[in-house]
Amino acid sequence: MHEVNPFAVLVAGIVPMVIGALWYGPIFGRRWMALMEKTEEELREGFNPLRTYGVSFVLALVTAFVLAQLVTEIAPGDVSSMEGSAGSGMVGVHLGLMALVAFVLPAAHQSVAFEKRKAGLAWLNIAYNGVALIAQAVVVAVWR
Numbered sequence: 001m002h003e004v005n006p007f008a009v010l011v012a013g014i015v016p017m018v019i020g021a022l023w024y025g026p027i028f029g030r031r032w033m034a035l036m037e038k039t040e041e042e043l044r045e046g047f048n049p050l051r052t053y054g055v056s057f058v059l060a061l062v063t064a065f066v067l068a069q070l071v072t073e074i075a076p077g078d079v080s081s082m083e084g085s086a087g088s089g090m091v092g093v094h095l096g097l098m099a100l101v102a103f104v105l106p107a108a109h110q111s112v113a114f115e116k117r118k119a120g121l122a123w124l125n126i127a128y129n130g131v132a133l134i135a136q137a138v139v140v141a142v143w144r
Helices: 006-027 029-036 040-044 049-074 078-112 120-144
Strands: none
Touching: 006 029, 006 049, 006 120, 029 040, 029 120, 049 078, 049 120, 078 120
């Protein structure tokens, strides 16, 4: 295991929560609910925010920690001393895109192909996960 910046992991763990609040709120909230074929009232029914957001935050921290480990593995040197934070940021963008293609796309495809989920909903979620992964990877890459 590589040593990671715990502050970067914490901030990167918060990033998907902020992006998700915007993504599934003012940006694409209405579209998401339409694709889910649910009303706001139906979504709130039986909703436990502590469990939902708590587990999501813990998993976001795990993702941030793993991304930090992978950043160190991919670019073990101090790229910031040679290229500035832009070089480190590009390492994060690269890693986030690789994670999106390798892990998110296959899982999303399975939900569409085998669970008969709507492709539009899958693409909306894929795009969110891509933005969140890239942002997390950039945070841990720049602040390592």
